[in-house]
Structures are given as C-alpha cells and as structure tokens.
Amino acid sequence: MIIEDLESHIIYECDDIEYLIDDDVAIGEVYLDGKLVFQTDDVYDNISLRTEFDKKFTIIEGEENEDLFAENYDY
Numbered sequence: 001m002i003i004e005d006l007e008s009h010i011i012y013e014c015d016d017i018e019y020l021i022d023d024d025v026a027i028g029e030v031y032l033d034g035k036l037v038f039q040t041d042d043v044y045d046n047i048s049l050r051t052e053f054d055k056k057f058t059i060i061e062g063e064e065n066e067d068l069f070a071e072n073y074d075y
Helices: 046-056 066-071
Strands: 002-005 011-013 017-022 027-032 035-041 057-061
Touching: 017 046, 027 046, 035 046, 046 057
Parallel strands: none
Antiparallel strands: 002 011, 002 057, 017 027, 027 035
16 A cells, blocks of 8 residues: 655555554554554544544555454444
8 A cells, every 4th residue: 555645745655554542642543564654632533533644644556454444443
C-alpha cells in the first residue's frame, strides 16, 4: 500500500496500517508497519479517528485492510 501525507507530500509504502484509540486520554494514533505517522487529540471512536486521518492522508495505491481497522475498536 502507498499512502501520501497531504500536507508534506511524503509518500509511505507499507504492508500494514493500524488504527488505535487510547480511551483514557482520547488520543487516536495511526501506525504504518509499526511506525507512528499520525496522532490526534479528542478522538473518542473509530469514525472520528478515520475522519481526521483521511483529512491528512490519502491512499494512493492498494486497499486498506478493513478487518484490521475493525478489530481495533469496540463498536
């Protein structure tokens, strides 16, 4: 998968994307192949983290692993 940071135009090539929310402090994080590439405050659920990430990054090539996305959240 190839992902671009829309602000810096940095291109990331990765095999694995992981979305995590720390419920205690309402911080959302996105990791590419285990490397933190995005962090945001005031995130309380998967939709708000995904929305904030999509404002800053775009997937250029490949498909996001929706199963990985789903397993990191309690719906």
